[in-house]
Amino acid sequence: MSAAAVVTGLGVVAPNGLGTDEFWKATLAGEHGIGPVRRFDAAGYPARLAGEVRDFVAEDHLESRLLPQTDYMTRYALAAADWALADAGHDPDELAAFDMGVITASSAGGFEFGQRELQNLWSRGSGYVSAYQSFAWFYAVNTGQISIRNGMKGPSGVVVTDQAGGLDALAHARRQIRKGSRLIVSGGVDGSICPWGWVAQLAGGRLSTGDDPGTAYLPFDARAAGHVAAEGGAILVVENAATERPSYGEIAGYAATFDPKPGSGREPGLGRAIRVALDDAGAEPGEVDVVFADAAAVPDLDRAEARAIADVFGAYAVPVTAPKTMTGRLYAGGAALDLACALLAIRDGVIPPSTHVRLAPEHPIDLVTGQARSAAVRTALVLARGHGGFNSAMVVRATPN
């Protein structure tokens, strides 16, 4: 039988908290991190709110050598990777380079960095473009920089499946553990809150144009009208379950499906992803203690997700939550952060709330709103969908320790 993969370390950079402890405390208290965009003047754009990370001083976490060559989201990723490795009790210098790999998710790349250098190119000429533009804007940059910083030369890669990426990366990490890797640094940290990234997200047609942080992102609510874009994410250290280190839980099941062609009239693929992930985990629907929803806040997508959950579990049969209502959607970082939440829910026996939302009666789900709910959580399901038809589902389960 192939090796089980467990998560032994977490590192979080989120709009409502820096570091796992601060983030989790804020999340359980229902404190959100959404506000007017501060990274650039968004006043003239249709969408003007964002979930931005606060109080991250790059110089406090990274040496000066790394600053000229990194976009801000890469700085978050490097700090989160450091925290996750420390949380797992690992010093990468003490492990063999080829036993450690890095597999992260990305949706865009270092777009703020890239925009600045493209502006240099067209306004001043090629001699003014940073040599680091060669990689700093690139979607694979976080995997590369984490690998270089920590001397990790084992199986590495990047998955790009929009919001589903956080789960797809962890699934690939599990695959590499099964093939014999000792440790994989995985997850996703993302952020492209700059005019270039913003217009791309606006073109996707799913950004909320509201100006009130309390009502701008309302999944499963009759007022749902798109999401708030955000930055940050989580890095997770994945190891073989044979490790003697304590772990947060096992990556027990996973599936990814792709939606049929729009207009085909066929069922979306999310329900199938849930069923196959449960099969993969050897879990019955009744064993699942909480579902972390994708929570698109686009009425059709909310309907499809609520229906998929109710079809598998029954109407109102399992608690569902969307702590991303406190952060906005983090793109490739979102599902990784939800996985961190799921593992912390297992650890602490508590389900974080979905804030601001009044559940629309048409959705037959037990959405945890208002306050965190105490509950024994042994098995959790995390759902994520990426623009263009990606559906992923991952089951995490408590480990015996």
Place this chain on the structure above:
Amino acid sequence: MALTLENLKRVLREGAGTQDGVDLSGDILDTPFDELGYDSLAVLEATSRITREFRIEFDDDAAVAATTPREFLALVNAG
């Protein structure tokens, strides 16, 4: 105008930062760039900044291949 070691150090610091544990203030003329924490991209960034700031014309392909500050300065100042 010739490029001095002090100017090269400043340009490297501005363009690529400094590696922890590396002291640029000492005699580094013959210390290889990689021991100073500067890879080929850091040196490429330095050549680009020097061209802009000092308006010196030089063979930048050759300069990027220099392994020490002494070699680099000789190539840049040879024009």
